[in-house]
Amino acid sequence: MQDWTETRIFASRREMICGLIATTLPFSRSAAAQEPVTLGSAAAFVGLALLQGAISYVGGRLLASALGDPVISDAQSWLKNAIAELEAFVSAELRRQLDERVMEQMRADLQGINTNLYQYSSLRASNRLRNKYLLETCDTTTASLVPLSLNYDQALFVTTTAMAYRLFTLYALYELDHDRGHIRSARPTMDDFVRRVSAIRDKVGHQMSPDAHFKINCTIVGETTYTCIGVRDGAPITPLYRAPPTINGRDAFEVMRESIKRRIAPLTEPMQKQADEFLKSANTSIQLAIDGYDKMCRRIGETYSLPAGAPPLLKIGVAKIPAVVVMPGAIVGSHTR
Numbered sequence: 001m002q003d004w005t006e007t008r009i010f011a012s013r014r015e016m017i018c019g020l021i022a023t024t025l026p027f028s029r030s031a032a033a034q035e036p037v038t039l040g041s042a043a044a045f046v047g048l049a050l051l052q053g054a055i056s057y058v059g060g061r062l063l064a065s066a067l068g069d070p071v072i073s074d075a076q077s078w079l080k081n082a083i084a085e086l087e088a089f090v091s092a093e094l095r096r097q098l099d100e101r102v103m104e105q106m107r108a109d110l111q112g113i114n115t116n117l118y119q120y121s122s123l124r125a126s127n128r129l130r131n132k133y134l135l136e137t138c139d140t141t142t143a144s145l146v147p148l149s150l151n152y153d154q155a156l157f158v159t160t161t162a163m164a165y166r167l168f169t170l171y172a173l174y175e176l177d178h179d180r181g182h183i184r185s186a187r188p189t190m191d192d193f194v195r196r197v198s199a200i201r202d203k204v205g206h207q208m209s210p211d212a213h214f215k216i217n218c219t220i221v222g223e224t225t226y227t228c229i230g231v232r233d234g235a236p237i238t239p240l241y242r243a244p245p246t247i248n249g250r251d252a253f254e255v256m257r258e259s260i261k262r263r264i265a266p267l268t269e270p271m272q273k274q275a276d277e278f279l280k281s282a283n284t285s286i287q288l289a290i291d292g293y294d295k296m297c298r299r300i301g302e303t304y305s306l307p308a309g310a311p312p313l314l315k316i317g318v319a320k321i322p323a324v325v326v327m328p329g330a331i332v333g334s335h336t337r
Helices: 013-021 029-033 042-058 063-067 075-087 092-097 100-122 125-149 153-177 187-208 252-299
Strands: 214-221 225-232 241-243 325-327 330-332
Touching: 042 063, 042 075, 042 153, 042 252, 042 330, 063 100, 063 153, 075 100, 075 153, 092 153, 100 125, 100 153, 125 153, 125 187, 153 187, 153 252, 187 252, 214 252, 225 252, 241 252
Parallel strands: none
Antiparallel strands: 214 225, 225 241, 325 330
8 A cells, every 4th residue: 555644754745746656666466467468460451451452353453363362371270360369358258159169160161262262263254154153152151151250249350351252252243244133232231240340349449448447446535535546357456545635736636646547557558559459450341341342332333331320430540451461371462452
């Protein structure tokens, strides 16, 4: 407990305020052990690169070059990394629901889609119609994978990857026969994707934010003793600060809060950075999906925008895909930009 009225007799209010701010006792062992989960962005970049590619595909780029090279050579490793990054921030109920059987289904679906699209994109144009079954398989698989992955908050970037593959598939089908139904029929799926992914973005983003975990609790003991303490998920992580109502003419609560915020900054600042990176990636994925599908709709004389009832797109920066992202089971090359 940091007692500013009993552990030391201060010669002046100036000395008392200096003593309060200069307190640098280490965090408790339990707090230090709770290292923030590192949010690697590579999983998000796979979906982002594919969504960017889908937009360029609708804009006239050939399928093979638009797909670029997110080569998910090991879908199992990629899937586990993509999900593990967000696992700590979702509810215990969802963590229990996402079992190995569902993981294996997602892995197999992603691998199958990836393989079929690359095979189809490698064919000569004259051979594509007779191999339409490759696209039809992707159509069926993405139609089930997108809603399946949406059931699990931690599978957010699996969902954005699946949606990107779905856009590729639908537009490739449209290129074959120019039937507008391929594009029109996807509107309900896109509406559901935008609404639910936006809600997941907000929910997970809140759980990743330090505001959801760190609090500074202040109270008045008796009539003249003001106290504050920093807590993480309800557990104290700073000494108890005690002071008279004012410190050097300032409100004691205000001064103690400032001191505690500085003390816990080594924990809160990295967590805030993680939350910001996540929100940028998730928000950019939603925007790219909307833009991609809107371009498809414009090809048939229609438009698409944010559906009614969807949480708004955040007014934050756009996630930038690095030139090359490497993670277990996924490589994204710079030519996908």
